[in-house]
Amino acid sequence: MRILLVEDNRALAEGLSTLLRGSGYAVDVVSDGASAHAVAAAESFDLVILDLNLPEMDGLDVLRAMRARQNRAAVLILTARGTPEERVKGLDLGADDYLIKPFDIGEFEARVRVLLRRQAGLRASVVSYGNVSLDLTSRSFSSAGMPIEIPARELGLLELLFMRAGKVVAKDAIVQSLTGLDDDLSPNAIEQYVSRLRKRLAPFGLTVRTARGIGYYLDKTAGPE
Template sequence: MRVLIVEDEPTLSRQLRTTLEGAGYAVDLATDGEDGHFLGSSENYDAVVLDLGLPEVDGLTVLDRWRKEGREMPVLVLTARDSWSDKVAGLDAGADDYLTKPFQTEELIARLRALIRRASGNASSELTAGDVRLDTRSGKVTLAGEPVKLTAQEYKLLSYLMHHKGKVVSRTEMIEHIYDQDFDRDSNTIEVFVTRIRKKLGQDVITTIRGLGYALNDPEDRNNG
């Protein structure tokens, strides 16, 4: 999952980036509203953490522009302001949730997880496909109840597919959502990670749809069909 942080306070922005990367997210960072608006308009993110008090262009304006442009990614607003009018203004501009500074990073991550789950139609923090289970809270993956160790990139790829179960995901979409902006985006590495995941979780867990991309294979979906 790929997240954009738009925050001008250097210490907080670095802390958020480190924390989110440690939680398995690909993270891009913008330090003013102008750059934040550009990234949010030109790149594909699963969620955005947006400070309201930004230089160049304020956060409410950035958010309003995104929504008018048709950008639908979930946005979690950060604000040092504690008045209800600011919170209401943020929600009215298109925010999906908000946190008032100071806050605990654990709460921010929990709120992000919830926003991303809801955006992909998942109510539970535990995602399943047959015998495969992925706990978004702990980052643990199990196969028939037994823990399976994945690398960071393998986890990101599996997590994206499990959040979008039932959908064919193209290589381009996968690359856009599991790598940050500065990563060397080689599409061939996607096939390498898919092969590794299949070795660990079973050859049938991910189906290759030739010319289109990949889909998570869930036996329960076939049975229900």
């Protein structure tokens, strides 16, 4: 899942981006409204975390421009402007949620998870495919109640494939979901992650299949390709 964090408080931006990246999300950070407007227009994100008091362009104007372009990324407004009028205006312009500063980190993480789950079209907090379950709250995988240990980058890939189980996910979509603007994830690196995932999933009756020239998909039938 890819997130755009728009925050002009450097310390807060660094803290939140570190937290989100530690959870396996690809995160891009910008500190002013004009940059947010440009990046949101050029790139695709699952979630935009948007401050309102921004230099160069107000956050509500960024949001208004996003929705005018039919940009359907989830938007979490994160701001000290917490009057009822401000909240109503933000929600009416198309924000999905509103969190007032200062806020509890646990609540912030929960709201991020809920919005990303909604973006993926999932309502339940636990989804299953074959013998494997994904807990969307803790972002952890298990089988028969036993945890499956997966490193962060592979976790992001499996989460993406799992939420689209049985459907082909294009290589470009994988790169976009797993990397930020400053990252460099080559096709060879993706193949390495896929190879590792196959080995980890083999005991649980799942595998990652290759759709030649297109991408990858999760399959219940383990076996050679």
